[in-house]
Amino acid sequence: MKVFHYLDVEGEVVEEKEAKGVTVRWLITREMGAKNFAMRLFEVEVDGYTPLHSHPWEHEVFVLEGEGEVRGGDEVRRIMPGDVVFIPPNEMHQFKNRGKGKLKFICLVPYL
Numbered sequence: 001m002k003v004f005h006y007l008d009v010e011g012e013v014v015e016e017k018e019a020k021g022v023t024v025r026w027l028i029t030r031e032m033g034a035k036n037f038a039m040r041l042f043e044v045e046v047d048g049y050t051p052l053h054s055h056p057w058e059h060e061v062f063v064l065e066g067e068g069e070v071r072g073g074d075e076v077r078r079i080m081p082g083d084v085v086f087i088p089p090n091e092m093h094q095f096k097n098r099g100k101g102k103l104k105f106i107c108l109v110p111y112l
Contacts, residue, residue, distance in 0.1 A: 002032060006041055021048025030111060037110050044095060044103040052094040059087035060108040067099030
């Protein structure tokens with residue numbers, strides 16, 4: 001078992017040119033012994049956004065803090081604390097902060 005505070009995990013700035021104001025903390029990883037999935041915490045600054053992209057694995061997302069929107073395919077939906085988002089494999093998707101403070105969400109992805 002491992003117990004720690006999320007602030008003990010260093011945030012990595014997402015350096016992609018299609019992203020703005022995004023930091024990710026890899027909370028649970030293979031290196032810790034997780035064989036099936038990774039847990040990440042995303043922090044998106046005001047007016048920030050993740051890249052618009054797709055990949056062959058799914059996402060499970062839980063919104064912790066802030067307000068924003070998520071694009072999945074051709075649909076755009078508002079998100080707020082407590083919302084749950086499922087992004088299926090190969091669907092174009094993007095998260096944007098539309099609030100007045102940080103947008104924070106947990107994202108789980110499988111290891112392939």
